[in-house]
């Protein structure tokens with residue numbers, strides 16, 4: 001029996017136009033470029049304007065991904081959009097995107113797994129494609145996360161940015177050159193007992209407000225390094241591979257120190273890690289596809305390369321995805 005592979009046909013990204021450096025931030029927040037850079041590696045972030053919506057960012061990224069894939073919205077029959085900063089409590093931002101793309105067919109829904117959202121969305125879309133329930137999927141990570149920040153809390157507001165990234169997956173028979181192309185393995189985890197380490201203190205059923213991000217930074221840091229290293233090992237084991245097989249690691253861009261500590265634990269060459277956190281900050285569900293789009297766009301990721309994506313976020317949620325480009 002021929003297996004079906006979710007082949008990655010294209011990827012794209014979209015950033016808001018407002019660039020805010022650490023120095024600029026330090027004019028309104030009690031912080032310094034030195035503190036932010038030494039603790040996180042972040043030098044700047046892009047932030048949405050008041051009228052700029054998550055769906056606007058998603059639309060830009062989706063169009064860029066479709067263009068690279070040489071496909072149109074007519075070819076897509078599934079949209080999975082990962083976000084924590086939906087335009088509205090309902091409907092899903094994915095259906096707003098579907099309408100903006102002019103689609104009158106297929107189905108679309110959001111995934112909420114905070115910073116792990118894109119890896120969750122990829123894994124979900126892969127399952128729909130593998131079981132024949134869809135033929136081609138737009139998988140989007142899009143966030144206007146800055147709208148969830150408490151700008152009086154310097155421990156969190158300096159860490160995040162806004163943006164969107166997207167990939168187009170197409171179901172293809174896993175034969176010939178496709179035999180090991182596309183998504184090879186995914187692994188997802190969550191542990192709701194760790195809610196208090198990272199959450200938003202509001203929502204429709206609790207406060208009827210949107211709420212703001214609250215975080216115990218040191219606890220997040222410790223769990224992130226442990227969980228990311230272990231889920232990477234799990235996904236490699238499932239595929240019968242090792243870190244030596246990986247051409248590029250595209251991690252969730254939370255913090256340069258988390259990236260470095262995880263790579264050390266995995267004994268992985270830092271030169272093979274795609275890093276954008278210095279320029280994008282932590283864009284939650286958008287961070288992995290933004291980094292992917294950059295590394296594909298500048299030619300680092302080439303057809304045939306083995307790419308490992310990983311992420312961890314509030315919940316806690318965490319996961320990894322291994323794909324052959």
Ligand code: ACO
Pocket residue numbers: 030031032035036039040115154155156158159198215216217218220221224252253254255258282312313314
């Ligand atoms: N500017 C200047 N000083 C600050 C700032 C700031 N922006 N923020 C906190 N401080 C101060 C604190 O008030 C504290 O001062 P005090 O010692 O006088 O009380 C001091 O800096 C140290 O604060 P800590 O919170 O202990 O700093 P720490 O060394 O733990 O670094 C950080 C904080 C960077 C948040 C770190 O804990 C971290 O990286 N955690 C991971 C968090 C993360 O990445 N979250 C993203 C979401 S989850 C994910 O994506 C995986």
